[in-house]
Amino acid sequence: MSKNKIESNKKELSNFTAELENLQDLMIENNHIEGVYGDGKSLVNNEVFRIEHEFADQLYMRKMYMPANSVVVSAVHHTEHFWFLLKGIILVTTDGETVQHIAPCYTKSMKGAKRLIVASEDVLFINVHKNPTNTQELEEIEQSLYSMTVQEYNKKEKLWQE
Numbered sequence: 001m002s003k004n005k006i007e008s009n010k011k012e013l014s015n016f017t018a019e020l021e022n023l024q025d026l027m028i029e030n031n032h033i034e035g036v037y038g039d040g041k042s043l044v045n046n047e048v049f050r051i052e053h054e055f056a057d058q059l060y061m062r063k064m065y066m067p068a069n070s071v072v073v074s075a076v077h078h079t080e081h082f083w084f085l086l087k088g089i090i091l092v093t094t095d096g097e098t099v100q101h102i103a104p105c106y107t108k109s110m111k112g113a114k115r116l117i118v119a120s121e122d123v124l125f126i127n128v129h130k131n132p133t134n135t136q137e138l139e140e141i142e143q144s145l146y147s148m149t150v151q152e153y154n155k156k157e158k159l160w161q162e
Contacts, residue, residue, distance in 0.1 A: 016096040017114050021149060024073040040148050043075060053138060060131040060141055066090070066123040074115040075146035076153040081109050081129045088123030092116070112157075114150060 028040045037044045045051040049072070054061040066072060066088070084106040092099050093116040101107070109127070129145055147153035 014095050016093075017150060020073055020114055020116055023116075024149075027073065038073075042148075043142060043146065044072075053136075055131065055134070055136055058130060058132050058134060060129045060145075062127045062129070064123075064125055064127075066117070066119040066125075068119055068121050068123075070119050072117040072119075074113075074117060075148055076114045076150055077109055077111060078145055078147065078153065078156065079129060080111050081127055082106055083109050083128070084126045086124045086126060088119060088121040088125075090123055090125070091118045091120070093118075112153065 024038075024040065027036055028038055030036050031038055035048075037046060037049060043051065048067060049070070050065045052063040054063070068088075085101050085103045087103050089100065089102050092101060094110075094113045103123075129141075131141065135141060147156055
């Protein structure tokens with residue numbers, strides 16, 4: 001099983017993360033072009049980047065399919081959690097460090113990280129999150145688990161600490 005080499009996250013916005021957000025903005029500006037998806041307000045879920053949701057007692061599982069030769073700029077996660085690569089090969093770059101993951105494998109995702117994910121084959125990966133209220137309202141789940149930008153992430157984290 002591969003191991004993610006990320007051990008901690010810096011509180012300051014790194015140059016890599018700032019450039020990744022610039023790339024995300026450029027993709028959003030060009031989402032009218034075929035093959036470019038995302039509005040910057042919610043996770044992409046369409047026929048190309050399909051997301052499926054499953055629930056168990058106090059757990060939420062999100063399955064995401066990525067086609068070969070695709071690129072994703074991730075949301076910023078508000079919790080540490082495990083994710084599993086069940087099919088394919090991906091390169092994941094976080095804060096300038098790139099790790100190749102070859103299915104089957106799993107690793108821990110660190111809170112606050114924003115990633116560039118490149119799929120070299122068709123990919124299926126699964127994120128498993130705690131869901132202490134057992135809600136199945138996807139909007140509520142996404143608001144508590146993800147932010148689309150580091151600025152939004154920092155704002156939510158500050159509010160939650162007050």
